[in-house]
Amino acid sequence: MPVGTAYLATIFIWSTTALGIRWSVDETGFLFGIASRMVLALVLTWLVCLVMRIRVGFDKLSLQTYFAAGFLQFVSMMLTYWGAQFIPSGLIAVLYGTGPIWTGLFASWWLSERFTRRKLIGLLMGVAGLVVIHHSSVLVSGQAWFAVMAVLVGAVTQAVSTVWIKRIGAPIDPFATTAGLLTLVVPLYLIAWWLFGQGWPASLSPRTLLAIGYMSSVASVIGFSLFFYLLKHLQAGKVALIQLITPVTAMLLGQMLNHEPVDPVVWAGTGLILLGLAIHQYAGLRMGLNRMLS
Template sequence: MIFINYIVMCLIFGTTFLAIKIGVDTGAPPFFSAGIRFFLAGAILLLWSVWRGKARLSLLLRKEMVLTGAALTFGVFAALYWAEQYISSGVAAVLSATGPLMIILLQNRASGQKLPVSTWAGCLVGTIGVILLVVPGVTISFSIMWIVASLVLLAGEFCYSAGTVYSQRVIRRFEDTSPIALNAAQMLYGGVMLLLLSLFTESVTPASILEPKSLLSLIYLTTAGSMVAHTIFYWLVSKTNPVFPSTWLYVSPLIALVLGALLYHEPVSLLSAIGGITVMLGIVLVNLKSLKQLRGTNPVRSSTQ
């Protein structure tokens, strides 16, 4: 079940960079688009959890939900949506692949435990693979805004990494609460923060949101990207560790490449193929210990790799 959910999550997340890019390119305000996406997804999932008796609305009164929402949703997606105005979805995927490495560094610092050489090697191999994967199809125009957008996106990945490590502690603290409800609450808070940011920085018009491509992007990202994939991610963090589910950031450029070849007949170079194989090798190395643990019927929950 863990690996099936992981595959589904990777497939969905692998399409979100392009979906965000489509929405931004059609003129949708980035902060508003991200905010309404997560506010709607969080509200729907939380109300559903309350209706099923899996959570209480009092969950919204806990500071842990605010902090997690600020890191996992607001910090990450404010940076990503804004940055994709100036960089391609491929470059965004490459920079986002720094997430697992940041998580390992933060996790190692917090626990004080020494990580296996295979984990460090896997992060390095995976990062190299991502670069090899997208370089042939990415053209980079070096400009001040390109550099600023790249730095902003990396700052967002730091928020993602810190939020992921912190979220595992939150899940343990709220053992009696469904991970779906916890994820919904943090998305709701993150969505509100993004909408507040949009209120003070953007001019939102109905035409920019109701444009067909923009609307389809929003619907897809809200339902599949947030309600399904983010819920699976939170569930995987609760069942394994913060690093394993975060390796989707290594898989997403590979999925984007395959979709481009199949749907848009984009050429696949030998270098990209080598990069894809390298990415998969990196994922195996990062999760070598977890893979051994998860071969059994009862996966072992671990705070470190």
């Protein structure tokens, strides 16, 4: 698959992920929503690997990759799904939109990528945007404040995972990576569901079933694999640049499909974050525009 096609497909999937998470926890509780998603994704990914005859290795380098991708993804997803119960899907996407900033910061430590003054300014503007959002009237309850912090920590954890996978640099097929990490962490999701005592839901609406099915197949099997494919072919910072676009598209989808009110202060904070990301990724944006115009 061409890298450009994979990039556009990832933008679409990431734009819809926050709404899918929100819909999958509205009726079921966050543990059932995430556990069912990952179990189905595990089955589907192994089926893809069997049909396409993709070998899933369990050598030392592969296991390091599965751990870096899987365990940190488990922490990130648990925090995000819990937070999704209390805040709008658009806000989840905005918080994950800070990913390029954290990715750039960790890449400067682990991958020796330069963290320039411009990137520092972008980081500070992104933090300022978060502060503005935190003071929005949307966040009127204590649970919402904790939810924002949980999702933000989830975004930071995802950035650590991205840089760690890039640092390992294992030549593994993207579907094999997805199958390996899910094999490693699905038991953790099931144990968490069992420990915290959330039972099987009495009933599931068509919307919830659709959301869980979409998150299992498209967001997990295809989305994870595309993400690992892009990491193999692009710098970690360029992959994280996708999150410059998805906060706005996700907020618009939340408004149109889930009737989520968006406070003007949240839009102002989002604008600050996006401006900070644009400054942070200025060189990459300029290079991309030059290629498009040439």
